[in-house]
Amino acid sequence: MIEIKNISKSFKLSKEAKKQKKLEKSDVRQQGTHFQALSDVTFSCGKGEVLGLLGPNGAGKTTTLRILASALKPDSGAILINDENIIENPQIAKKKIGFLSTKTGLYNRLTSLENIQYFARMHGMSKSEIAEYGEGLYQQLGIEPYLHRRVDTLSSGMLQKVSIARAVIHQPDVIIFDEPTTGLDIMATEAILEFIQSQRDLGRPVIFSTHHLDEVSLLADRLAIINDGRTCFTGSVDALKLKTQEEDLRKAFMQSLSFSEEA
Amino acid sequence: MFHVFIKELVELLRDKKTLFFIIALPLIIFPVLFGLMGAVVANVAIDEKKKVLNYAIVNGNEAPKFAEDLLYHRDFKKHDIELSGEAEIKAAIKNGEVDVVIEVSKEHLSVVNNNEQDQWKVYFNNSSQINSVRQKVNAVFDKYLASIRADKLANYGLDEQSYKVLKSPVKLKTVDTADERENFGEQVGGLLPYLLIVLCLTGAMYPAIDIGAGEKERGTLETLLLTPVSRLSIVLGKYLTIMTTGIVTALITVLSLVFWSFIIGEIAGIEVVKKVMSTVSGLDLALILLMLIPVSSIFAALLLAISIYARSFKEAQNYMGPVSMLGFFPVIVAMLPGVQLNWTWSLVPISNVALAIKEILKGTIDYVMLVSILGSTTVFAVISIVFCVHWFNKETVLFR
Numbered sequence: 001m002i003e004i005k006n007i008s009k010s011f012k013l014s015k016e017a018k019k020q021k022k023l024e025k026s027d028v029r030q031q032g033t034h035f036q037a038l039s040d041v042t043f044s045c046g047k048g049e050v051l052g053l054l055g056p057n058g059a060g061k062t063t064t065l066r067i068l069a070s071a072l073k074p075d076s077g078a079i080l081i082n083d084e085n086i087i088e089n090p091q092i093a094k095k096k097i098g099f100l101s102t103k104t105g106l107y108n109r110l111t112s113l114e115n116i117q118y119f120a121r122m123h124g125m126s127k128s129e130i131a132e133y134g135e136g137l138y139q140q141l142g143i144e145p146y147l148h149r150r151v152d153t154l155s156s157g158m159l160q161k162v163s164i165a166r167a168v169i170h171q172p173d174v175i176i177f178d179e180p181t182t183g184l185d186i187m188a189t190e191a192i193l194e195f196i197q198s199q200r201d202l203g204r205p206v207i208f209s210t211h212h213l214d215e216v217s218l219l220a221d222r223l224a225i226i227n228d229g230r231t232c233f234t235g236s237v238d239a240l241k242l243k244t245q246e247e248d249l250r251k252a253f254m255q256s257l258s259f260s261e262e263a
Numbered sequence: 264m265f266h267v268f269i270k271e272l273v274e275l276l277r278d279k280k281t282l283f284f285i286i287a288l289p290l291i292i293f294p295v296l297f298g299l300m301g302a303v304v305a306n307v308a309i310d311e312k313k314k315v316l317n318y319a320i321v322n323g324n325e326a327p328k329f330a331e332d333l334l335y336h337r338d339f340k341k342h343d344i345e346l347s348g349e350a351e352i353k354a355a356i357k358n359g360e361v362d363v364v365i366e367v368s369k370e371h372l373s374v375v376n377n378n379e380q381d382q383w384k385v386y387f388n389n390s391s392q393i394n395s396v397r398q399k400v401n402a403v404f405d406k407y408l409a410s411i412r413a414d415k416l417a418n419y420g421l422d423e424q425s426y427k428v429l430k431s432p433v434k435l436k437t438v439d440t441a442d443e444r445e446n447f448g449e450q451v452g453g454l455l456p457y458l459l460i461v462l463c464l465t466g467a468m469y470p471a472i473d474i475g476a477g478e479k480e481r482g483t484l485e486t487l488l489l490t491p492v493s494r495l496s497i498v499l500g501k502y503l504t505i506m507t508t509g510i511v512t513a514l515i516t517v518l519s520l521v522f523w524s525f526i527i528g529e530i531a532g533i534e535v536v537k538k539v540m541s542t543v544s545g546l547d548l549a550l551i552l553l554m555l556i557p558v559s560s561i562f563a564a565l566l567l568a569i570s571i572y573a574r575s576f577k578e579a580q581n582y583m584g585p586v587s588m589l590g591f592f593p594v595i596v597a598m599l600p601g602v603q604l605n606w607t608w609s610l611v612p613i614s615n616v617a618l619a620i621k622e623i624l625k626g627t628i629d630y631v632m633l634v635s636i637l638g639s640t641t642v643f644a645v646i647s648i649v650f651c652v653h654w655f656n657k658e659t660v661l662f663r
Contacts, residue, residue, distance in 0.1 A: 012659060069489050072658055094491040103482025109277040110270070121266045122490035150277075166486070 002068070002174045002205050003044040007077035008229075009063055010034045029229055036229055037063045038074070043224035043234045045174070045205040050196060052220030053209040054253060060229040061209040062102065065178050068207070069099035081174060095123065098172035102179050104163040108152035112143060112162040115151060116169050123170035130169065137165050141195060157188025164195060175199050177208040181215060193219060213249045225256050232259040267492070267500025271474050275508065284469050285508055289462070289516035294523045311395050316362040317342045319355065325371035329407040333365070338399045352386050363387040363396050375411060445625045455624065456617035457594050459513045459551070463559045464590040466512025467566055468583055471505045475570025476579035484661070494655040498567070502648060506556075506563035513555055517548070550623050550633075554616045557640030561612055562590060564647030571654050571661070593617070604628075609635040612643045 013035050029036040038060045045051040055061045066072045068079060070090035079086050079093070086093035106115045120130045138144045141161045146154060154162065160180065168175060177196070181189040196219055199206050210216060216223065216237065223240060225233040233240060233256045237249065246252040275281045319342050323330035333339050342361045346352050352364045366384040368374065374381040387396040416426050439446070478484040487497060569586060573579035590613065596602065597617035604618035615636045622628040654660045 066485075066662075071485055071489055072662070091491050094489055097489075099486075099489050101482060101485055103485070105482050105486030107270070107274055107483055108481070109274045114270075114273075118266065118270050119486070119490060122487070122492050124491065 001044065001046045001080075001082060002207070003078075003080040004064070004068065005042055005078045005080070007038055007041040007064065007067055007074045007079070008036070009038040009060075009067060009072065009074050010036045038067075038229040040230050041077070041226060042231050045207050045222070047205060048200050048203040049221045050200050050206045050208070050219050052216040052223050053207055053226065054211075054213075054216065054223060055209075055226035056257065059226045061226055062178055063229075064226065065099070065176050065207070065209060066101075068093075068174075068176055069097050070094055071099075095170070096173040098168040098170065098175045100163055100167040100177040100180055102182065104159045106151045106159060106163055106166065109150065111148050111150055112154070112158075112165075113147040115162060116166050119166045120169045125170060133171060134165075134169060137169065140198065141165055142191060157184050157191075160184055160188060161191060164192065168199075173204065175204055175206045177206070179209055179211070181210065181212060189215075213253060217249055225253065225259075227257045232256055264496040264500045264503070267487075267497055268503045271470075271501060271504035272507070275470050275473070275504065278473070281470060281473070281508070285466060285512050286515060289512060290519045293516065294519060298523075314338075314395070315340050316396060316399060317360070319344050319346055319352075319361045319364045320367065321346055321352070321364065322367040322369055322371065325369065326367045326407065328410060329365075329367070329403065332403050332406060336403055339403075349386075356386055356388055363400060365400065378415070442626075445627060454598075455551075456620040457598060459517065459555060459620065460558055460594050460613065460617060461591065462513040462516050463509040463555055464562050464566075464587060467505045467509030467559065467562050468587075470508045471563070471566035471570045472573075472576055472579040472583070474501050474504060475567055476573040477570075477576050479571070479573075479661070480575045488661065495652050498648065498652045498655050502560075502563050502567055502651065505567055506559045509559035509562055510552070510555055513559075514552065517551075547623055547626075550628070551620050554619050554623070554633075554636070557637055557644060558613055558616045560644035561640060561647055564644055564651050565589070568647065568651040568654055571651070597621070604632060606632070606635065610639045612640050615639065 010031070011034065013030070013033055029039075041060065041064050043051065043053075053061050053064065063072065067074050070086065070093040073090075074087060077087075081093070081096050084092060086096070106112075107118070110118065116134065117130055120134070125133075138147060141164060143158065143161050143165060146158055146162075151159065151162065164177075164180070167177075175196075180192050180196075184192070193215060196206050196208065200221075208219075220237060222236050223233065224231055225240075233243070235243075240252050240256060241247060241249065244252040244255040246255060315337070316339050318333060318339050320330055320333065334341055344355060344360060346355060346364060352366070355361050356364065364386040366386070368381050368383055371381055371383075385397070385400055387394075387400075389397070412426070413423070416422060421429070478487070488494070565586065566583075569582045570579045573582055593611065593613035594617045597608075597614040602608065602614075602618065604615070604622050608618055609615045609632050619628060619633065619636050
């Protein structure tokens with residue numbers, strides 16, 4: 001189980017960013033020389049649960065996920081994985097979390113297999129461990145035919161599948177995917193959604209951010225909606241519909257953005 | 264660290280641009296370019312030597328013997344043109360009517376007969392780097408002077424030998440205590456470190472941009488930073504890769520130079536090249552290579568730090584110009600006349616290595632000073648690496 005409690009994060013604005021933000025006068029999160037990306041984000045994801053992280057562009061989804069993956073350090077708050085605060089020990093987070101960013105994060109001049117093996121070794125896995133766990137993983141994702149092809153020759157769907165294999169090769173306790181299906185065709189999207197379901201079946205908490213509400217309806221056991229750096233809703237899809245009195249998830253989502261506090 | 268180093272090397276070796284800069288450029292393209300340049304210069308020099316100069320002589324009747332020598336000389340062709348005054352002469356040369364004009368003084372014969380010193384003028388365009396006009400005119404002029412001198416000496420009852428004694432009763436002969444190697448080291452020793460150190464820098468530049476800013480731009484750096492490997496290990500792995508490529512570039516260039524010099528020396532039978540080759544021993548090359556390690560180490564850390572700071576590949580490329588100056592300046596300082604390796608200079612990074620390579624080539628290196636050079640350079644490299652690790656830990660740098 002992973003619990004995120006009252007996370008906040010601000011960034012010092014660069015000169016260019018300050019100019020840009022001056023133009024966007026409506027952004028209330030700019031505080032002097034700093035930009036308050038997150039001010040109060042709280043949600044949790046239990047074992048065998050899929051949590052859909054929703055929010056408009058610039059809401060703070062990627063910052064939240066980067067903090068969960070320990071790429072960024074929050075200004076305040078706590079992140080607990082099985083009751084262990086990973087902010088105090090980011091190395092634990094790196095071992096326990098499998099993170100897929102919006103970019104595939106693969107090395108173009110290496111083959112798919114070399115990419116996966118490289119990251120597995122960086123996680124301290126031995127050759128035999130990589131071979132043992134990798135076999136099933138490659139089969140499940142259907143990437144076996146192009147394991148020995150250079151990454152720069154792969155299609156975007158193939159790249160994303162290899163990237164997922166790279167992110168979970170070390171068998172993490174928690175899986176975090178940032179917009180995993182963006183820009184993919186139906187076949188590739190289907191394969192990735194199936195993979196997320198399989199991880200849920202294995203009892204792993206899966207957090208994924210997306211703009212596709214149909215994916216949320218299909219997969220997510222619960223939702224966390226972020227707007228302007230704050231959690232404005234956490235709960236199931238049904239709970240959101242009930243609270244907003246909207247049957248249409250799109251309309252319910254739009255309405256939830258006006259919630260000032262988590263329900 | 265080892266995994267990062269191996270991965271970076273594999274990736275770089277699969278990159279055509281890197282292979283071009285590290286292998287093709289020094290092994291084939293540089294020698295071909297230098298060879299072509301040499302051939303062009305040699306051809307120009309040969310053409311210039313063969314060239315027949317169109318000349319005009321003013322007041323030639325005052326020096327008939329000289330005028331006759333010019334007329335029958337194979338390097339000169341007389342151009343009959345009436346010229347009076349400097350402006351006309353200059354215009355004739357500028358228009359290409361003639362290559363050279365010799366203006367004999369109006370009263371040359373009487374001046375010579377009165378035992379006074381005379382003055383002539385030679386007009387030609389001296390702006391060309393390869394110019395044999397002066398040399399060719401001097402050859403004829405010296406012969407004419409010798410004939411006048413012989414007549415004058417005869418009048419005084421003297422011969423050429425007596426004239427030499429009169430002119431300089433005591434000759435001062437210089438005995439150079441520097442051996443051939445030392446002279447060679449002094450002449451070439453300034454240039455070789457410049458070439459090697461610059462190659463260490465330029466060879467490391469592209470890989471540094473690629474595995475720093477390039478990785479940041481492609482999004483692989485973020486993924487890498489999410490692995491449980493320490494930032495120090497990642498920095499060291501990348502740093503070692505950049506350092507290796509810098510040294511390998513310099514090494515391949517040196518080997519290429521040695522190989523081509525050997526081939527040219529053997530085929531063309533050029534004694535100078537053969538001599539040069541025989542003065543540099545294997546130990547010298549090993550010592551020079553040892554000196555390149557700390558230099559490459561400083562460059563690698565510096566380039567990596569800048570590359571990581573940059574937002575993109577392009578931005579990193581923009582920063583590399585000023586950094587190059589940082590690398591070139593100490594080498595240029597070391598090439599200045601009078602700058603010699605001493606304890607103070609041995610502490611100045613990069614300059615100390617340039618001076619040490621010069622001393623190694625001359626065979627006059629003080630080996631104790633090598634310790635000081637390696638020590639000071641290592642301190643500088645460690646500071647650069649610490650700085651690099653510091654930046655690798657800064658969110659504002661990694662996620663600019």
